[in-house]
Amino acid sequence: MPPHRLDEIGPQLARLPEARLCAAVTGPHNLILSVWLRSLADGQRLEAALARTYPDLQIVERRVSLRTVKRMGRVLDAHGRSVRAVPMDIWRVPV
Numbered sequence: 001m002p003p004h005r006l007d008e009i010g011p012q013l014a015r016l017p018e019a020r021l022c023a024a025v026t027g028p029h030n031l032i033l034s035v036w037l038r039s040l041a042d043g044q045r046l047e048a049a050l051a052r053t054y055p056d057l058q059i060v061e062r063r064v065s066l067r068t069v070k071r072m073g074r075v076l077d078a079h080g081r082s083v084r085a086v087p088m089d090i091w092r093v094p095v
Contacts, residue, residue: 001031001057029060
């Protein structure tokens with residue numbers, strides 16, 4: 001994304017219903033957008049929509065995770081349903 005458009009487009013991308021994370025970063029690329037989708041085809045549709053809406057946005061890398069095993073301290077089954085909790089001690093100092 002052109003650096004001068006980050007402040008304009010970043011918040012728009014963050015408001016997408018699929019968005020889970022949208023952050024400006026340093027390095028060879030300046031924006032990360034993480035989304036949750038139901039299928040790979042949804043990913044292609046989202047990319048096409050982003051290309052139409054933001055022609056100067058360039059997608060340089062994609063990663064696909066097929067299954068989430070744990071989310072927010074909950075262990076998930078193959079259908080994404082919670083089966084048990086894993087206590088989250090956010091105040092514990094790592095050793």
